[in-house]
Amino acid sequence: MKRNLLAIVVLLGLVVWGSYDWMKEKTDSRIGNSQIQQTQEDISNLPIGIQKGNVAPDFELKNLAGESIKLSDLRGKKVIVNMWATWCPPCRAEMPDMQRIFEKYKDDGVAILGVNLTKSEQRPENVAAFLEEFGITFPVVLDTESEVAALYQIQPIPTSYLIDSRGVIQEKVIGSMDYAMMKDILSEME
Numbered sequence: 001m002k003r004n005l006l007a008i009v010v011l012l013g014l015v016v017w018g019s020y021d022w023m024k025e026k027t028d029s030r031i032g033n034s035q036i037q038q039t040q041e042d043i044s045n046l047p048i049g050i051q052k053g054n055v056a057p058d059f060e061l062k063n064l065a066g067e068s069i070k071l072s073d074l075r076g077k078k079v080i081v082n083m084w085a086t087w088c089p090p091c092r093a094e095m096p097d098m099q100r101i102f103e104k105y106k107d108d109g110v111a112i113l114g115v116n117l118t119k120s121e122q123r124p125e126n127v128a129a130f131l132e133e134f135g136i137t138f139p140v141v142l143d144t145e146s147e148v149a150a151l152y153q154i155q156p157i158p159t160s161y162l163i164d165s166r167g168v169i170q171e172k173v174i175g176s177m178d179y180a181m182m183k184d185i186l187s188e189m190e
Helices: 002-031 035-044 089-108 126-134 147-151 179-188
Strands: 060-063 068-070 078-084 110-116 140-142 159-163 169-174
Touching (some): 078 089, 089 110, 089 126, 126 140, 169 179
Parallel strands (some): 110 140
Antiparallel strands (some): 060 068, 060 140, 078 159
């Protein structure tokens, strides 16, 4: 008897919750809520993870100047999160095109966040020299303890995650990207 009563209470709760959700959605669409609120609702049911269609796991790392940067601070922009190291030939090959994409599209809601896998560097001071050599002006953070590399399960580098303005992973690219490839993927994202 107690189990039946509990089941009925749970069922009624679900019906009330579903009705509330349905009424709220109808009211919101009539009122014309902002696109940002609708976007937040759109992703609230998505899992956080590293697969295409997941909300990208948030992280916070420091740049060379010691300032903290969080991935979630870039929400509202299309983001390329690029995991790299100075000793990696394919990483070196894609950096000029990354910089070109950043320069061309930074005012159009595109951000690039370089994540240097600092623990893999023989000499961490090489990072500053690398950025200067390639004229990198997009934000670069240092993964000194390989926390982000572990979170995103980075094996080969470079590895890039292309994340839409809602914070949802749209593409994972293992290996070097060129300008045309980045431009094509970004143009298909919201």
